[in-house]
Amino acid sequence: MFLSLVSGSSGNCSLISDGKTTLLVDCGLSAKKLEEALLKAKVNPCDISAMLITHEHSDHIKGAGIVSRKYNLPVFATLKTHEYMDLGKIDNRNIKYITPDIDFEIGTIGVRPFSIPHDAADPVGYNFFMGEKKLSLATDIGNMTDDLMDSLKGSLAVLLESNHDVDMLKNGRYPAVLKRRILSDIGHLSNIDAAKTVLELVKSGTKHIMLGHLSNENNTPTAAYTTTKQYLEENGVILDKDATLSVAARFEVSCFR
Numbered sequence: 148m149f150l151s152l153v154s155g156s157s158g159n160c161s162l163i164s165d166g167k168t169t170l171l172v173d174c175g176l177s178a179k180k181l182e183e184a185l186l187k188a189k190v191n192p193c194d195i196s197a198m199l200i201t202h203e204h205s206d207h208i209k210g211a212g213i214v215s216r217k218y219n220l221p222v223f224a225t226l227k228t229h230e231y232m233d234l235g236k237i238d239n240r241n242i243k244y245i246t247p248d249i250d251f252e253i254g255t256i257g258v259r260p261f262s263i264p265h266d267a268a269d270p271v272g273y274n275f276f277m278g279e280k281k282l283s284l285a286t287d288i289g290n291m292t293d294d295l296m297d298s299l300k301g302s303l304a305v306l307l308e309s310n311h312d313v314d315m316l317k318n319g320r321y322p323a324v325l326k327r328r329i330l331s332d333i334g335h336l337s338n339i340d341a342a343k344t345v346l347e348l349v350k351s352g353t354k355h356i357m358l359g360h361l362s363n364e365n366n367t368p369t370a371a372y373t374t375t376k377q378y379l380e381e382n383g384v385i386l387d388k389d390a391t392l393s394v395a396a397r398f399e400v401s402c403f404r
């Protein structure tokens with residue numbers, strides 16, 4: 148099971164489970180909203196083994212401290228991310244350090260964090276290994292690098308950022324400094340850059356793509372979906388035969404198609 152519980156600049160939280168081990172990636176929502184989302188996903192919060200954090204921005208950690216305390220959950224993050232995020236007081240035993248490119252296991256799921264280019268202390272995306280299957284999550288990506296592409300290749304399913312439509316952002320009402328930050332190499336991935344990434348992933352064998360972390364101001368689910376769909380089709384990919392494509396909803400549980 149690979150689900151997006153909430154996704155977007157307002158909050159991010161995903162869930163990965165192989166039926167034995169269940170992990171949360173990020174917790175950018177309140178404990179109450181998390182519990183509502185888990186109920187919809189038919190997951191018992193007490194079955195969650197751990198929380199993995201990508202980086203310290205509030206849309207990824209808003210509820211992490213409270214949820215860790217309430218369910219006694221370990222919080223895995225890089226040393227710098229732990230230093231920069233404020234989770235309030237959590238049990239020392241629940242502070243777990245990870246290092247990019249160093250694999251570890253939580254229960255029955257293999258995990259490999261990998262570095263991503265984003266304006267945070269030491270941000271990561273994640274690969275998950277369940278038997279033969281590799282699943283990946285990569286959002287908050289300023290630009291696609293070769294290393295990042297290598298980390299994602301070979302994944303059966305990828306949750307990938309498709310943050311903004313470049314024209315909507317450039318013509319929108321954000322202040323210039325914020326526009327520059329988002330467009331920079333350590334900001335967020337545009338719809339067209341997501342589309343190019345998805346094409347490469349599908350060519351390398353990825354079967355399921357979910358676009359996520361959409362900007363509320365500078366994107367729409369239709370714009371994100373259509374940009375990638377058209378780009379794939381222009382390049383000979385037949386959707387639903389070669390690969391499935393979906394968009395993670397902002398406040399709804401979203402499954403891969």
Ligand SMILES: [Zn+2]
Nearest residue numbers: 202204265287
């Ligand atoms: Zn961020």
Ligand SMILES: [Zn+2]
Nearest residue numbers: 204206207287
């Ligand atoms: Zn974010």
